[in-house]
Amino acid sequence: MAIRMLPWSLIKVKTHCNLCAMQCGLKFWVEPANGQVIGVEGDYDFPTTHGLMCIKGSVSYKQVHHPDRLTRPLMRKSLSEPLQPASWEDALSFSAGRIREIQAAHGREAMGVYGGGALTNETAYLLGKWARLVLKTPHIDYNGRFCMSSAAAGQKKAFGVDRGLPFPAGDIALAKCILLVGSNVAECLPPLMSYFHKAKEQGAVIIAVDPRTTDTGRIADGVLRIRPGTDLALAQTLLHVLIRENWIDRRFIAEHTTGFEAVEASVQACTPAWAEAIAGIPAPQIEETARVFASASESMVLTSRGAEQHSKGVDTVLAFINLALATGKVGRPGCGFGTLTGQGNGQGGREHGQKADQLPGYRDISNPAHRRAVAQVWGVDESEIPGPGLSAYELLDAVSRKKIRGLFVMGSNPAVSAPKAGPVRDGLKALEFLAVSDFFLSETAAQAHVVFPVALSAEESGTTTNLEGRGLLREKAVDPPGDARPDWQVLCALAGRLGRPEGFRFQNSEAIFNELRRATRGGAADYSGISYEKIRAARGVHWPCPSDDHPGAPRLFEDRRFWHPDGKARFHALSYRPVAEEPDAEYPYVLTTGRLLEHYLSGNQTHRLEELESRHPEPLAEIHPDLAKDLLVKTGDLVRLTTRRGQVALRARVTPEILPSVVFVPFHWGGARCVNLLTNPALDPVSRMPEFKACAVRIEKEEPS
Ligand SMILES: Nc1nc2c(c(=O)[nH]1)N[C@H]1C(S)=C(S)[C@@H](COP(=O)(O)OP(=O)(O)OC[C@H]3O[C@@H](n4cnc5c(=O)[nH]c(N)nc54)[C@H](O)[C@@H]3O)O[C@H]1N2
Ligand SMILES: Nc1nc2c(c(=O)[nH]1)N[C@H]1C(S)=C(S)[C@@H](COP(=O)(O)OP(=O)(O)OC[C@H]3O[C@@H](n4cnc5c(=O)[nH]c(N)nc54)[C@H](O)[C@@H]3O)O[C@H]1N2
Ligand code: SF4
Numbered sequence: 247m248a249i250r251m252l253p254w255s256l257i258k259v260k261t262h263c264n265l266c267a268m269q270c271g272l273k274f275w276v277e278p279a280n281g282q283v284i285g286v287e288g289d290y291d292f293p294t295t296h297g298l299m300c301i302k303g304s305v306s307y308k309q310v311h312h313p314d315r316l317t318r319p320l321m322r323k324s325l326s327e328p329l330q331p332a333s334w335e336d337a338l339s340f341s342a343g344r345i346r347e348i349q350a351a352h353g354r355e356a357m358g359v360y361g362g363g364a365l366t367n368e369t370a371y372l373l374g375k376w377a378r379l380v381l382k383t384p385h386i387d388y389n390g391r392f393c394m395s396s397a398a399a400g401q402k403k404a405f406g407v408d409r410g411l412p413f414p415a416g417d418i419a420l421a422k423c424i425l426l427v428g429s430n431v432a433e434c435l436p437p438l439m440s441y442f443h444k445a446k447e448q449g450a451v452i453i454a455v456d457p458r459t460t461d462t463g464r465i466a467d468g469v470l471r472i473r474p475g476t477d478l479a480l481a482q483t484l485l486h487v488l489i490r491e492n493w494i495d496r497r498f499i500a501e502h503t504t505g506f507e508a509v510e511a512s513v514q515a516c517t518p519a520w521a522e523a524i525a526g527i528p529a530p531q532i533e534e535t536a537r538v539f540a541s542a543s544e545s546m547v548l549t550s551r552g553a554e555q556h557s558k559g560v561d562t563v564l565a566f567i568n569l570a571l572a573t574g575k576v577g578r579p580g581c582g583f584g585t586l587t588g589q590g591n592g593q594g595g596r597e598h599g600q601k602a603d604q605l606p607g608y609r610d611i612s613n614p615a616h617r618r619a620v621a622q623v624w625g626v627d628e629s630e631i632p633g634p635g636l637s638a639y640e641l642l643d644a645v646s647r648k649k650i651r652g653l654f655v656m657g658s659n660p661a662v663s664a665p666k667a668g669p670v671r672d673g674l675k676a677l678e679f680l681a682v683s684d685f686f687l688s689e690t691a692a693q694a695h696v697v698f699p700v701a702l703s704a705e706e707s708g709t710t711t712n713l714e715g716r717g718l719l720r721e722k723a724v725d726p727p728g729d730a731r732p733d734w735q736v737l738c739a740l741a742g743r744l745g746r747p748e749g750f751r752f753q754n755s756e757a758i759f760n761e762l763r764r765a766t767r768g769g770a771a772d773y774s775g776i777s778y779e780k781i782r783a784a785r786g787v788h789w790p791c792p793s794d795d796h797p798g799a800p801r802l803f804e805d806r807r808f809w810h811p812d813g814k815a816r817f818h819a820l821s822y823r824p825v826a827e828e829p830d831a832e833y834p835y836v837l838t839t840g841r842l843l844e845h846y847l848s849g850n851q852t853h854r855l856e857e858l859e860s861r862h863p864e865p866l867a868e869i870h871p872d873l874a875k876d877l878l879v880k881t882g883d884l885v886r887l888t889t890r891r892g893q894v895a896l897r898a899r900v901t902p903e904i905l906p907s908v909v910f911v912p913f914h915w916g917g918a919r920c921v922n923l924l925t926n927p928a929l930d931p932v933s934r935m936p937e938f939k940a941c942a943v944r945i946e947k948e949e950p951s
C-alpha cells in the first residue's frame with residue numbers, strides 16, 4: 247500500500263462543521279499550492295467538542311470541491327425551459343425586474359422570503375433587513391419555524407428568554423438525573439454523548455422518553471416508550487406525583503416563580519393511571535421516574551423535536567419546564583431545563599430577524615420600543631419597518647393560494663422539508679418568480695427561475711451560535727469555486743438593483759457583524775460586546791455580552807433570577823389535548839418521522855457524499871415484528887404508507903425497538919420517497935410548528951409490480 251504523504255506546507259484553518267448545532271471545532275487542511283481543502287481533523291482546543299466530530303463532519307469537507315457544486319448562476323424565463331448558465335449581471339437584473347413587476351402588479355406583500363438556520367448570523371441579519379427595507383414586505387420566515395419554534399416560545403414564556411441550553415454543555419455531565427424527552431442525541435448530536443457518558447460515570451440516571459429505543463436509549467437506564475404526541479400527559483402526571491408525594495420545593499416556588507397554584511389545580515386529575523391510558527407508559531414507570539427526578543441532588547430535563555414538533559409543542563415544553571421549576575432544579579450547575587438546538591446556526595438564526603415576528607437581538611417586531619431601537623441603527627423611520635408576517639408553513643400555503651407570487655429562498659429546501667409537501671411543491675411550481683441561493687441544486691432550486699451559486703462556510707468567514715448560545719467564528723479557508731459568491735453579496739447586489747443600496751454596502755462579513763452588534767445592543771440576545779477578535783481569542787463567547795470588557799454569559803439564571811421584569815419564572819397551567827389526527831379504522835397507525843446519523847435534513851448536502859450515502863442509501867419504514875406479522879411483511883419488503891395527504895412506498899425494516907402501533911420514517915429524501923408527502927400541517931397555535939411527529943397512517947404490503 248502506498249503511503250500518501252501530507253504536503254509539508256499544509257495549512258490548518260480553524261473552523262467549525264457546517265452541519266448541526268454542535269458546531270464541532272474542526273481544522274481544515276488546506277494545500278496552499280492549489281488552494282484545495284484536502285482533509286480535516288478535530289480541534290482539540292475547542293472547549294465544547296474537544297476534538298470530537300461525527301461521521302458527517304469527518305467527510306463534510308468533501309462538499310468544498312464536489313463536482314456538483316453550483317459555480318455559475320442559473321436562469322430561465324419560464325419553467326417550461328431548462329435552467330441555463332447565466333452571468334451574474336443577467337441573473338441579478340432579471341431577478342430585480344421580476345420582483346419589481348410582481349410588486350407593481352400585486353403589492354409589496356406579494357413577495358416572500360424564506361431563510362434558514364444554516365445561514366450565518368451575518369446573513370440571517372442581512373436577510374431580515376433586506377426583506378423589510380428593500381422588498382418592504384412583512385413576509386419573511388425561515389425553516390427554524392419547523393425546528394426550534396415551540397422550544398423557543400416555551401422558554402420565552404416561562405423564563406423570559408430563549409437560549410436553547412441556558413447553561414454550558416459541560417453542565418450535562420454534572421447532572422444526577424437526566425430526563426431526555428424526544429431526543430436522539432446519539433444520532434443527531436453525537437459528540438454531546440460524551441457529556442452523558444461522563445454523567446453516567448458519575449452516577450447519573452438517564453431516562454429517555456421516545457416511542458423507539460434508539461442508540462441514545464441504549465445508554466439510558468430506562469426508556470419510556472411513549473405514544474407519539476402524548477408527552478404533555480406524561481409531564482402533567484409527573485408533576486401530579488411530585489405534588490402528591492410532596493417532592494416539590496415550596497420555598498423555591500414562593501421566591502422565584504409565579505402561577506403555581508393554578509398549575510397545582512390543573513394536574514389534580516392527572517393520575518398515573520390516566521397517563522398510562524393516554525401515553526401507554528405503565529403507571530409504575532411514571533411513579534419511578536418522578537421519584538428518581540425528585541430524589542437526585544441535580545436533575546435536568548432536556549427536550550428535542552420528538553416532544554416539540556407537535557400541534558401542542560409549546561404546551562408540552564411548558565409542562566416539562568413546570569417540573570424543573572416545581573422541584574427548584576433550575577439555576578445551579580447540573581440542574582435546569584434546556585432544549586437541544588438542531589441546525590448549525592439554529593440558535594443565532596432565530597435571534598437576528600429572519601423570523602416573521604422578530605427583529606435583531608431577539609427583539610419583538612410588534613414592540614414599539616424594540617422597533618425604534620432597530621430603526622435607529624438602520625437609519626430609517628420606525629414606520630418603515632413592516633409588522634409581523636406569515637409563519638413558514640402559512641407562507642408556503644399563501645404561495646399555493648397565490649397570495650404570494652414571488653419567493654426568495656436562501657438556505658432551505660422546503661420542497662422536501664415542509665409538511666404536506668405535495669401541495670407545497672405545486673405552489674412553488676406555480677410561482678411567477680422563484681429565486682434560490684444554494685451551493686448544490688436542491689429539489690427547491692430545481693423549480694426556480696433563478697439559482698444563485700453561493701459560497702460554503704469554508705469559503706467565507708462568518709459567525710454562528712451553537713446550542714449553548716456560544717458565538718463562534720468559521721474562518722475562510724479557500725476561495726469559492728467559479729463565480730460562486732457569499733450569500734450576503736447576493737443580497738447587497740440585489741439591493742442595489744432594486745434601488746435601495748443604502749445600508750447594503752459592506753466590505754466583508756465582519757462589517758455586517760459589526761452592524762449586527764449595534765443592532766442587538768440592549769436586546770435579549772445582546773452581541774454588542776462580541777467581536778471576531780474576541781471569539782478567536784476565547785474560542786467562542788456566550789451571549790448576552792453587552793460590552794467589550796464583558797466575558798459573555800455561559801450560565802443564565804445563575805443567581806436564580808429569570809428574565810421577566812420581576813425576576814421570577816412563570817408556571818403555566820395546561821390542559822391535555824390529543825394529537826390533531828388520531829388513528830381510526832381507516833388509518834389505524836401513527837406515523838412519526840425523524841433522523842438518521844448519516845444524513846442531514848433534506849439530504850441535499852449528504853446524499854452527495856459517498857461515505858454517507860453508501861451507509862444509508864434509502865429511507866426505510868421501521869415497523870414492529872407484531873405489525874410486520876399482521877402485514878406478512880419482512881425486512882426489505884415494500885410497504886405502502888397512506889395518509890389523508892398522500893402515499894409513499896418504501897422498504898420496511900422490522901425492529902422490536904419501536905412501539906407496535908407506530909411507524910417511523912426518516913425525512914432525508916425528496917421526490918416520491920419524501921415522507922412529508924404524508925405529514926400533517928396542523929399547527930401549534932402559538933409557535934406555528936407543524937405536527938411532524940404524529941399523524942394517522944395506513945400501512946399495506948406492496949406487491950412488487
Ligand atoms: N444526523 C443528523 N443529525 C442532526 C440532524 C439531521 O438531519 N441528521 N438535524 C439537526 C436538526 S436541524 C435537529 S432539529 C436535530 C433534531 O434532533 P432530534 O430531535 O433528537 O431528532 P429526531 O430524530 O427528529 O427526533 C428525536 C426522537 O424523537 C422521537 N419521537 C418521535 N415522536 C415522538 C413523540 O411524540 N414523543 C417523544 N418523546 N419522542 C418522539 C423519535 O423516535 C426520535 O428518536 O438534529 C440535528 N442533528
Ligand atoms: N417530516 C419531517 N420534516 C421535517 C422535520 C422532521 O423531523 N420531520 N424536521 C424539520 C426541521 S427540525 C428542520 S431544521 C427542517 C430543515 O429543512 P431544510 O430547511 O430543508 O434543511 P436543509 O436540508 O438543511 O436545507 C438547507 C438548504 O440550504 C443549503 N444551504 C446550507 N447552508 C447554506 C448557506 O449557508 N447558504 C445557502 N444559501 N444555502 C445553504 C443546503 O444545501 C440545502 O439545500 O426540516 C423540517 N422538516
Ligand atoms: S454534523 Fe454535527 S456532530 Fe457531526 S461533526 Fe458536524 S457539527 Fe459535529
Ligand SMILES: [Mo]
Nearest residue numbers: 392393588589
Ligand atoms: Mo431542526
